[in-house]
Amino acid sequence: MSLLRRLGRPLLVRCPHCGAAWRRRRWFELSPACAGCGLRLERGEPDHWTGALCVNLLATGWLLVGGLVLTLIVTWPRPPWRALYWGGIPLVVLVPFLTYPVAKLLWLAIDLTFRPAGTPTDFAPRGEARER
DSSP: OOHHHHHHHHTBBBOOOOOOOOOOOTTTTEEEEEETTTTBSSSTTTTTTTHHHHOOOOOHHHHHHHHHHHHHHHHSSSSHHHHHHHHHOOOHHHHHHHHHHHHHHHHHHHHHSSOOOSSSBOOOHHHHHHHO
16 A cells, blocks of 8 residues: 555545544544554553544644644735734644544554555454444
8 A cells, every 4th residue: 555545544534554434423522443453552562542632743843834834925025923822822732622623633644654554453353343
């Protein structure tokens, strides 16, 4: 599978392994396994979500810097500094919450790129994955 496809699927909240829609229980709680292939969200390491946190913070930072640069280019020579300041605060606070499920699946896709799924612990039993 191509890297672009594997990294693009999580942006649509789909399994990076098989492409099936990943079920959500609530906004911040994804199903523990894919209903399509049974791939587990947790890959057996206690610090696995440190990577998801980094992906989330990097996405927020890139969005903030991109918005700042675009606003400066469009409004130069009189940029609205006060609007940039007060507009950046809600962006930095809200974006990590809004992109949380996508960041978890995107980190899983990155992890699958370096450590392909293949061990029995990577997949949940068929019945367990579909019940949740």
